[in-house]
Amino acid sequence: EVQLVESGGGLVMPGGSLRLSCVVSGFSFSNAWMNWVRQVPGKGLEWVGRIETHVEGETTDYAAPVKGRFLISRDDSKNTLYLQMNSLQIEDTAVYYCSLGANKTNTDYWGQGTLVTVSS
Amino acid sequence: DIVMTQSPDSLPVSLGERATINCTSSQSVLHSSNNKHYLAWYQHKPGQPPRLLIYWASTREFGVPDRFRGSGSGTDFTLTISSLQAEDVAVYYCQQYYRASITFGQGTRLEIK
Numbered sequence: 001e002v003q004l005v006e007s008g009g010g011l012v013m014p015g016g017s018l019r020l021s022c023v024v025s026g027f028s029f030s031n032a033w034m035n036w037v038r039q040v041p042g043k044g045l046e047w048v049g050r051i052e053t054h055v056e057g058e059t060t061d062y063a064a065p066v067k068g069r070f071l072i073s074r075d076d077s078k079n080t081l082y083l084q085m086n087s088l089q090i091e092d093t094a095v096y097y098c099s100l101g102a103n104k105t106n107t108d109y110w111g112q113g114t115l116v117t118v119s120s
Numbered sequence: 121d122i123v124m125t126q127s128p129d130s131l132p133v134s135l136g137e138r139a140t141i142n143c144t145s146s147q148s149v150l151h152s153s154n155n156k157h158y159l160a161w162y163q164h165k166p167g168q169p170p171r172l173l174i175y176w177a178s179t180r181e182f183g184v185p186d187r188f189r190g191s192g193s194g195t196d197f198t199l200t201i202s203s204l205q206a207e208d209v210a211v212y213y214c215q216q217y218y219r220a221s222i223t224f225g226q227g228t229r230l231e232i233k
Contacts, residue, residue, distance in 0.1 A: 035222070037170075044227040045162075045170065045213055050220060061221055097169055104181070105160045106217045110169035 002026040002109045004098050009114030016088050016118075022081040022098030022111055030054060030076040033101040036083050038094035039113075048096070050106070051081070066092075088118045122146050122216045126225035132233040139201040141228045143214035148194055151218060158218035161190055161199045164227075165210045173212075174199065206232065 008020040022034070036048040049062040051072045060072050071084040081098050095115050099107035123146040133139040149158045157177035162170040172181045174190035177197055187202040201208055209232060214225040 033220075044211075045164070045215075045224045047222045047224070050222075063221070104175040104179075105158075105172065105215070106220065106222055107160075107170075107215070108172055108175075110171075112169055 002100065002102075004100060004109060004111035006096065006098050006111040006114040009096065009116045011117045011119060012088055013120055014088060014090055014118055017084070017086045018088065018116060020083040020085070020096055020098075020114060020116070022083075024079045024081065024098075024100060027100060027102065027109070029074075029079040029100075033106055034072075034074060034081045035099045035101065035107055036070075036072060036081075037097045037099055037107065037110075038092075039097070040091070040094045046094075048083070085116070088116075090118050092116065093118045121221060122149065122219055122223050124214055124216055124223050124225040126212075126214055126228050128228060129226065130229045130231065132231050133201075133204045134233045135206065136203050137233075139204050139208070139230055141199045141212050141214075141230070143192075143197045143199070143225050145195045145197075145216055145218075149216045149218035150194060157193060157197070158216055159190075159192070159197050160215045160217060161188075162213045162215060162224075163208075163210045164213060170213065201230075204230075204232070 035050045052059040069087045073082045095113040097113045098111045100109045102108040159177040161174040164170045178190045189200045211227045
């Protein structure tokens, strides 16, 4: 069974930083593209960014609202995906999901999500 | 970016009746290399992660009831639930993965009439 477990969410002040983690089990993590997707309360799903496999150079791409502030990385030895979030803004308040692309879409499997609240 | 537009935003349907959700992409999501449409549908219930229902526009994910059907081509796609069950109440999203920078529709809230 494929499982993704996020952690690291919480309350942070505007301008602050936070790092989210996502541990994957039941799938060959090193062969998977990984994505972060968020949902602002009361709004729809928004893609945050993606990291490709190590063999593909761990190429990353980001949505415009987070480019230059967020950084996605991976540690294949730990089956773990990271999202480093810097210069956080109130509008970054959301549930953040990690998602794994298997062989169907880029987001076949999802974690339960972790809530990030940016507030003073 | 490819813009995905769903209609309607909200859909009240009686139990046992058909529900139809539409999705239009701003450009074709048909990949010429394999003749597949890079279009997926997700079901999202409160407190749960999104659930993949349909991929390649019309392939049902393992375990998804056959009352869920995806159809369409080019830029126009449809998710049909043939006979609405109470457990189908959720927000439904279409998604394009033709471009690696995936995009979602704004969501359609399906409710019981």
